[in-house]
Amino acid sequence: MNSLAPSGVSMNERRIEISPSDLVSFMQQRDQVFDAELYTKKYNAMSATQQQAMARQYAEQEVLYREAKSLGLDQNDEVLRRRLIQKLKYFLEGLIQAQSQPGAAELQQFYDANKQDYLVPATATFTHLFFKQEGADPASAMARAEQALEGLVADKESYAVNSDSFPYHRNYVKKSAAQVARHFGNEFATSLFKLSPQPSTWQGPVVSAYGAHLVQISQMQAAYYPAWEAIADKLLRDLQRSQFAAAQQAQINQLVDQYQ
Template sequence: MFRNPRLSLESAREHLKALDEAQRERLTQLFVREEVLYRQAIALGLDENNYNARKRLIAQLEYINQGFIYDSLELSEAELIDHYEKNRDRYYVPPQVTFTHVYFSLDRRGDEAGGHAGDELLHLNKVSLPFHLAASRGDHFLYHRNYVNKNEEEVASHFGESFAAGVFAVDQAKEDWIGPFRSEYGFHLLLLTTVKAGYFPPLDEVRSRVVDDVTQKRVREELDRIYRDTRGTYEVQIVAPKS
């Protein structure tokens, strides 16, 4: 999210007012120490030909410029709509699933893991084991037991791409336990309670993201304009290195 640099100054002022006398004294002494050491470093010429100091000064200047830009920035509804329409793919909500699983570890059970999972599937459906009791069965899994409203990429990050592809190939929620599904770690039985299709949300649903994106875009454009204007005040000579 884009943040107005001026807000940091306002917050600092409020924080300073809230300090008691002892806290303010400590803060004052820290500032004095910093200032003394800074001036001594300048006196010793440590700022000369210092690339890190150069980068910090550039960053500070851009930070200040951002504050002025943000203060004068106004976004119209037409601008937000135009950005959203041109970048709809950015705001696409991918398909999501909600499931719990019972896990059978290859490390713990070896070649029998798949057979154990198959036997357990019959038992789970026979007793209609509910979602919240899944943790009472199977082995401990490295990550989570329940996955709520997760997309394929998120599921793949915990179970592997092949597992995720298999789960998202199921086109609707199931009342019964299904599987086994093979992951990088073993076999899993799933109670898949929700399957949501992907969709393009309306602007109002993602308005805050669109505002942030347009704001950052406008700020970058304005920083580039300031740079071009500033560069125009200098005569730039580029000397080729001697061969």
Template sequence: MKLLKEPFFHFVVIGALLFVTYLWVNPASMADDAEIVVDAGRIEQLSARFERTWNRKPSEEELKGIIDNFIVEEILYRQALAMGLDSNDSVIRRRLRQKLEFLTMEAISLEEPSEADLQHYLEEKPELFQTAARFSFEQVYINTDQPENNWKAQVDVVKEQLHKGEQVAGSRSLIPVQFEQVTDFEINRIFGNGFAEHLAEVPLNQWSEPLQSGLGVHLVRISAYQPATLPPLAAVQKEVLREWRNSRNQQMKAQLLEQLRTNYTIVIESERRSSQEGRS
């Protein structure tokens, strides 16, 4: 028969033999926790889960099928535990870890911080909520991908021309000459990290000293600068609450793990071996 050649059929037969063999060797395992109670609360939970999925209540026949499926699942779950099938299973280990972490997050979601807590967190982590600094400026670019004496001489010429108010032509480049209301993030993306911080130190309406970037050298004149500001709590309360909960979740997980670790003696074989070798 074709069925006898199917790998899935072999898997089912082998699984059934293992199941029967285990029961024969451990007859008491089936007696342990043998009562399965499907009470009104459980039925309501199963029905509610169906309703969330299908946006309607289950029919009597569907509900009977849901309950039968739960009973089969519970039987197989308990027997799998009795047979130790959960032992050393990386998928189950990962799922249990996720579930415990989820329960931790759920506990945090029930904790409501006061407005003073959120205000304190806002002031403690301003970098997460402050508005971006903005700059309007013009720049003259000098390409440094040439002998150092050449580009330094060009810088001196440009500085002299700017001092005299003359028309200036820097090196050819795709970089714009004028920037209007550009954020510090955009500036650092274009010129390289830290360039916006250097611009913040340049006096308004004055040509700067040469500023080095990842692209070359720039002489810059800033016409407008709006520093980063921390908004009032009312303007960012939802964002602050979200970040506060994320932070609290990390703290709670760390505290829980630290507390749980005290219940165990942890031995890392490689470290113990190294210690023994050091004493010998």
């Protein structure tokens, strides 16, 4: 094809011979997608100008690579060593991915075997009133919260609550215990999820890492396992990742076994 690029290095180190298969491999390496049939079609669909431009890119990289090697820049280079190892792993992964297309039965079997990983946690939707803790003693904050609760129970329409500004948000929608704990602390999250939703009723006080709170819970969603069909795309990614890791290690083991 071109007098630019190698299907093997020429005896003349200043000569680069490029074949279509070299450019197909180059495109796959560039995109980190290893599907020779697909990229052969992509290459053949290019115009002559586009193919020449691709050959030029390949040639430039080959020249820089050869010049770097001639200067010994590849010697004792741990970063380069790691990159080459990673590139081979990507290559092996591409080969495995092209061969692996799990069906519905495999997805369901994988889901059943790893069901706990797909549990959707319980969530709460709530608003709160915050009463700041002064010093290490939460008693004053609790007392203020209890007083406010009494006023709200007696006259929830017009009672003016003298609450404090909370560091985060006033309203929380469909938050899990872990998400709630990040803003309020574990003690608050545990206590909150023991309460029942009462959309128009203030409950508490509930202690947090910052003080005391009155909470109004509008909705609680129990934890549940989704139907596997509803998360089929995620299951496919997870199953393939699991298969890739095992198959890749098997291929690496085969390569290692070829060495003494």
